[in-house]
Amino acid sequence: MTRGTIHAVTALCAAFLLLASGTGCAAVTGQRPAPGSPGRAQLEQLLGAVRVVPQRPHPGGYERGCGAGQGCVFGPAWSDDHDGPGGRDGCDTRNNVLARQLTGVGYRPGSHRCVVQSGTLADPYTGALIVFSKENARRIPIDHIYPLAAAWDLGAAGWPAAQRIRFANDIDYNLQATDDATNTDKSDSTPADWLPPSRPGHCYYAGRYLTVALRYGLPVTAADHTALRRVAATCG
Secondary structure (H helix, E strand, O other): OOHHHHHHHHHHHHHHHHHHOOOOOOOOOOOOOOOOOOOHHHHHHHHHHOOEEOOOOOOOOOOOOOOOOOOOOOOOOOOOOOOOOOOOOOOOHHHHHHHHHEEEEEEOOOOOOOOEEEEEEEOOOOOOEEEEEHHHHHHOOEEEOOOHHHHHHOOHHHOOHHHHHHHHOOOOOOEEEOOHHHHHHHOOOOOOOOOOOOHHHHHHHHHHHHHHHHHHOOOEEHHHHHHHHHHHOOOO
C-alpha cells in the first residue's frame, strides 16, 4: 500500500469515527452526501489498493448460530468478550454501537451508561431520521457492512477464532445501525448486488466497505470492484 493510500485510509477512518461518535450527525437530507462520506479521490485510492478476486467462492462451513451443535464461527452475537474496541467493557457490542451512532442518547437507570433506551439515528443508508426506543428496539438493527457470510467465503474461514470474533464486533469500522427493512434487504449481499436505498449514502457505504476490506486483508470481487468504481465516479 502506498503512503498516499495509507493517508487516505487514515482520513476515511477519522471521518467514520467522527460520525460514529455522534459528533456532527446532521440529518441526511436532499442530495448532500451522508456525513463522513469520502470523496472520489479517496475512494479511487482505496480501490487501487484493495485486492480483487474474480468471484466469491463458497467453501462451506459458515454457521453463525451458537446453539447446541452449531458452529458459532463468529462467536455469540454482540459479545463483549473480545479484544477489540469496546471489548470487555461490561457493555455488549450492540449497545456500544447505539451509544456511538445515535444522538440524544438516554440510558437505562442503573445500567452504568450501558443500556441504550432512547435516541435518534441519522441513518446514512436511508437518509432518514429514526427515533429509537427500547420498546421498539428491533426497529434499529446493526448491519455488518462487510457481511459475515461474505467475509467467511473470502478469507475469514482461515482466520483464528479470536480474529473472527473481533471482526464481528468491530465498532470502529464494520458496524452500522440502520432500519430493519434495509438490514433485511441487504442480508449478506455485497456491493455488486446491494447499495443503500438513499443515493447520498452510496459514497459513505463504499468508503466503509473498502476500509474494512483493507483493514482485514479481505478482497473484493471483480463485480464488487466495478460497482464501487461506479459509485466513486459520483462522489465529490
